Amino acid sequence: MDNSRRKFLKIAGLSAIAGIGAPTAFNGLLKGEAFASSAPSGGGGHGSEKAPTGKRYGFAIDIKKFASDKDLAQRCVNACHSTHNVPDFGNNKDGSKNRKDEIKWIWAEKFEHTFPDHSHYKKNEQLQETPILTLCNHCDNPPCVRACPTQATFKNSDGLVLMDFHRCIGCRFCMAACPYGARSFNWRSPRELDASGNYKYIKNPNPDFPTRMRGVVEKCNMCAERLAEGKLPACVEAAASSEAIVFGDLNDSHSPVSQVLKEKFTIQRKPALGTKPSIFYII
């Protein structure tokens, strides 16, 4: 009896010591995980962030400018979609929007759908009616990149989450991983021809940019091809007259977007998920 109690106490004591050590070991594992990811560790969406390294391009979208000019959002969408040969599959036979085939890089959404984790109870009406521009957030901690088995989706050195369409196998893991619905799948060929041999769904194809093919995923590339030429993203340019979208490097405190973020109150989409979106909304 005595002997077994003695043994029991020994084991219990050892377990307690091991238990004290465990959290540190666990933390070590967590840290390893954080190093493996591209994001600075800790902080979640709401907290503070580690000192940034490298570039991280982002937007500040001024919602009020879109409230006073209701067409502006559509002009931005058109600018993007015509620049990138994004097909428009039009409406279903019954006149409703063809949601199944729809391809979108940037689109207008209702406030309550853009920010579902904010309370909408008694929010002012104007806000509820304003079209909010939504696009890929070029997350600093992008779940789509982790999900992609082929590295067709990856983060480049400018902090842009990009795709290499040549590599995409159309598995759609990235679409399941993206919490913002920023990705579209080509269920059908975007290059179907009409009777006169023109693309049926791409009205004025931009000869400087490719189309996609059936079976790949696509999304906003933050106009990487325009940035390389020193131009602004097409949607930013379309909104330039009212400066409704401010573009720049979030990691550079002197960039236009950093200046705006310092002064104005902004929110991000679903910050609690810890994806660290690079698109900010000035409310």
Added chain:
Amino acid sequence: MYDKGKIIPGLIVFVGLVTFPIWYGLATTAGPLPNPEKPTNAKECVEPVEFMRSSHMVLLNEWRDNIVRSGGTRKGTTADGTEYVRSLQKGCMNCHTSKKKFCDECHTYAAVNPYCWDCHIQPKETN
């Protein structure tokens, strides 16, 4: 040997028939060699002609990986100092303005079917 008179001519005919493709190939040519149209506005390509002939597809893959993945430059210069864009649509097709008269010429001859143009937009054929 029985039936010598039948077997020997039979064998000769058989061998002749079996090796027919070889004789035929020697006697005729495999059609005219491809003659891709040369650009008029430039004398020099981005690499020597032998390299381009054998390895242009490797070069295109390198450009893509370098630009898309490693943030490589989009501009290049030829040996004689002419600037070009490292891009199929904006570079190659800037000089070789016709897919039909340039790309297809050899690709058809070699019966290869690259899928570049499933996504990239070919220049408008003028005629």
